Amino acid sequence: MPVFRKPESIINTAGYCGGCGHGVIQRLIAESIEELGLQDHVIGCVDIACSFWSQDALNFEFIAGPHGRCAAVATGIKKVRPDATVYVHAGDGCSYVIGLSETIYAAIRDVPITMVVVNNGIFGMTGGQLNLATTLIGDKTLSSKAGRDPKTMGHPVDMLKTIANCDVAFAARGALYDVKHIDETKRYIKKGFQNQVENRGFSIIEVLSPCPTNWKLSPVDAMAKIKNETEKVFPVGVYVDRGGKD
Amino acid sequence: MSVDYVLMKGNEAIAEAALRAGCRFYAGYPITPQSEILEYMSVHMAKRGGVFIQGENEIASMSMLFGAAACGARCMSSSSGPGFDLKQEEISYLSAAGLPAVLVNAMRYGLGDGEITAGQDSYWVSTRGGGHGDKRLLVLAPASVQECADLTYLAFDLAEKYRNVVEILSDGAICQMIEKCVLPEPREHDMNKFDWALTGKPREARKNKAYNLSYYMGYEAYDRYMREKIESMFENEQRWEEFMLEDAELVLVAYGISSRACRSAVRQARRDGMKLGLIRPISVWPFPRRAFAGVPDSVRGYVSVEMSITTQMGEDIQLATEFSKPLYAYLTSKEIPTVEGIIAYCQEILAGNIKPTEVL
Amino acid sequence: MADIIMAGFGGQGVLTAGKILIDVAAREGKNVSWTSSYGAEMRGGTASCSVVISDEEIGSPYPTKLDILLAMNEPSYDKFIGSMRDGGLVIVNTSLVAKSGYPDNVRVYGVDATDMANAAGNGRAANLVMLGAMIKASGLLDVDRFGAGLDAYFDAKGKNTPKNAECYRLGATSLREL
Incomplete structure (x- = not known):
């Protein structure tokens, strides 16, 4: 009879808020790495934002560099340590706003890393400001208190469509609001690591993730918001799967 | 007739000396008058089994370098004036994490884009700068093509000795001139020799983290470490x-x-x-x-x-x-x-x- | 010891002429330096390089007083003629430079470098004609040894042709005092 176990790579609790999706994503990363047998040769790259806590929680080597530059930092690592499993765990502020250029160019270079982007529609670590790429129209944040107005703040952008313009190995979006979607997200993340094992190229997995603290919603209502609102703007599914190209 | 010297530009001497010092990672973005370093690396780095990346900008180039330096590779980037300004952020991060790196700044004239001809107005940013925060860069200023080679070769050792950023402060004249130069002997660098570098270690091993040393050392110990490092460099590295x-x-x-x-x-x-x-x-x-x-x-x-x-x-x-x-x-x-x-x-x-x- | 400027239009090969000169001089045991104008400095018609050849350590690689000027076009001649030391040597490309008179404090030699290179079927080698004239008139280095060094320079680049040496010889034998 299967026993439900915590991945042994998780060695500490992390400082995430209650109901936050980061911890689930961190666990999916650890499960994927262990199921593929990669846990003895991993370098994780986190941003100096909420994902930073993962470097205390997981028993891997980690690097945290300048805010937003994760894809570039991971590129440097993978180039000099091509045999290591190198992954990015970062937010949408890092990956799509200040570090959009770094993300896009990692995709253009097709660097064989696994990049997991947490789309929670907000700047979490700094207390809940507007995210130009992902905050939904009308959503209230500390820097858009009357709600996001597209006339002055533009519209949210599906960055996976932008990245799909590049010749990458894999691009997909998952969500965490029910078991079915968590399982699907896990399959995407594992696929991203499998691609790295097979040296297939750049894999990016975006995850629609709740931030109850800054959304000022209960964890349950935050999940409902993703299902009813966020997913309408950012559909889940596979955007690119280049498949075998040996 | 065989000769023991080569005739090369200062830029080329810097690049070749870096390769001979075991530099196996270069990332940079073109800017006059130092683009020949980038061009030289684009031709010769792969032949030595190293990594050359033309970055999308200086910030990304330096972030890639940050990752490679954390893995123990001997790393270099280069720029000039306005391009070097863009490297300040990562210089601060490299300094905070105690990562060695060698950077070249070929000075040109003027504020803003200024002019592409030689100047020496980056003295302040080089000797006082490197982003925000308490730290010092070791800054070496070659006055000949021979010194471009010798000081670059030395810079990698100093960077590792002190776990500090070393800057080669060249200028548009020194880096563009051709002179005789006797190149140093090639050496290999073992990027696994450091106890602090990221290698991707097995479960049982102690894991390294490349981040602010203060986070792991505690602020008091970190402050003392930085102060003593700066004092030691000041005491021992005056040339x-x-x-x-x-x-x-x-x-x-x-x-x-x-x-x-x-x-x-x-x-x-x-x-x-x-x-x-x-x-x-x-x-x-x-x-x-x-x-x-x-x-x-x-x-x-x-x-x-x-x-x-x-x-x-x-x-x-x-x-x-x-x-x-x-x-x-x-x-x-x-x-x-x-x-x-x-x-x-x-x-x-x-x-x-x-x-x-x-x-x- | 010689402080030299070689100047002309971009594309006339003055920078290469300077590189050949330092290459051969260095093989003869001299200390050498080569610096060039680049980028915005070059806008407005002249490209130039400064060459210093010396038995002693070289201080400034940017000489302000010249022993030798090699002028491949008229703007270059006009720009640098005032920098000559007394007794200095000026080589002018008389295919493109036509002055009614020259200063008394310098020795001036002319050679139809552009025309000769074209006639020899090696239009890009006007710089080598000029070098031939300069080596001959200056006595800086032995004419034959320099010719061999010039061949070695192009051989090392993998793009030599007998016409290079021919143009150099033409320069060394066709110069006339102006």
């Missing part, structure tokens, strides 16, 4: 050259391309009966204060010769001399100083026609 200081009446102080004209001026002036000498800082941080302790009593003043609008090095000379002698600054800004110009300026000083320069 300079003295030229005809004995019985000098005026001592020229100049580095890089300006020091070349100064050497000629000292020789010429002494032929004409005017007693000039020269202190040439090779390290501009640490500034070679020790050089000034041994100057003879005959010295009546110091002349800082710089290609800048106001004197930048002047305040370091005043600190080194404890304001004991007048300081004059011969500033040529966009023009490379000439022997005639330096000599005429010194004649005016000795004739009492020029007031000391106030450091602003």
Whole structure:
């Protein structure tokens, strides 16, 4: 009879808020790495934002560099340590706003890393400001208190469509609001690591993730918001799967 | 006929010496007058089994370098003026994480985009800068193609010895000129030799983290570590050259391309009966204060010769001399100083026609 | 010891002429330096390089007083003729430079470098004609040894042709005092 176990790579609790999706994503990363047998040769790259806590929680080597530059930092690592499993765990502020250029160019270079982007529609670590790429129209944040107005703040952008313009190995979006979607997200993340094992190229997995603290919603209502609102703007599914190209 | 030298540009000597020092990672973005470093690396890095990346900008290039440096690779990037400004963020992060790296700054003239011709106005950003925060960069200023090679080769050792960023402060003249150069012996670097580097270690091993050392050491221990490191670099890494200081009446102080004209001026002036000498800082941080302790009593003043609008090095000379002698600054800004110009300026000083320069 | 400027239009090969000169001089045991104008400095018609050849350590690689000027076009001649030391040597490309008179304090030699290179079927080698004239008139280095060095320079680049040496010889034998 299967026993439900915590991945042994998780060695500490992390400082995430209650109901936050980061911890689930961190666990999916650890499960994927262990199921593929990669846990003895991993370098994780986190941003100096909420994902930073993962470097205390997981028993891997980690690097945290300048805010937003994760894809570039991971590129440097993978180039000099091509045999290591190198992954990015970062937010949408890092990956799509200040570090959009770094993300896009990692995709253009097709660097064989696994990049997991947490789309929670907000700047979490700094207390809940507007995210130009992902905050939904009308959503209230500390820097858009009357709600996001597209006339002055533009519209949210599906960055996976932008990245799909590049010749990458894999691009997909998952969500965490029910078991079915968590399982699907896990399959995407594992696929991203499998691609790295097979040296297939750049894999990016975006995850629609709740931030109850800054959304000022209960964890349950935050999940409902993703299902009813966020997913309408950012559909889940596979955007690119280049498949075998040996 | 075989020869033991090569004729190359300063830029090429820097790039080749870096490769011979075991540099196996270069990332950078083109900017005149140092693009030949990037171009040289694009041709030769792969032949040595290393990684060359033309970055999408300087910030990304430096972030890639940050990752490679954390893995223990010998890393280099290079830029000039406005491009070097963009590297400041990662210099601060490299310094915080105690990561070694060698950066080249080939100075050009002017604020903003300025002009692509030679200048020396990045003294301040090099000796005081490197982003925010308490730290020092070791800054070495070559004055010949030979020194471009020698100091670059040395820079990688210093960077690792102190786990510190080392800057090669070149300029548009030194990096573009061709001279004879005897290249150093090639060596291999073992990127697994450090106990701090990221390698991707197995479960049982102690894991390394590349991030602010203060986070892991605690702030008090970190502050002490940084202070002691800076003191140690200041104490041990002052480098300079003295030229005809004995019985000098005026001592020229100049580095890089300006020091070349100064050497000629000292020789010429002494032929004409005017007693000039020269202190040439090779390290501009640490500034070679020790050089000034041994100057003879005959010295009546110091002349800082710089290609800048106001004197930048002047305040370091005043600190080194404890304001004991007048300081004059011969500033040529966009023009490379000439022997005639330096000599005429010194004649005016000795004739009492020029007031000391106030450091602003 | 010689402070030299070689100047002309971009594309006339003055930078290469300077590189050949330092290459051969260095093999003869001299100290050498080569610096060039680049980028915005070059806008307005002249490209130039400064060459210093010396038995002693070289101070400033940017000489302000010249022993030798090699002028491949008229703007270059006009720009640098005032920098000559007394007794200095000026080589002018008389295919493109036509002055009614020359200063008394310098020796001036002319050679139809552009025309000769074209006639020899090696139009890009006007710089080598000029070099031939310069080596011959200056006595800086032995004419034959320099010719061999010039061949070695192009051989090392993998793009030599007998016409290079021919153009150099033409320069060394066709110069005339102006």
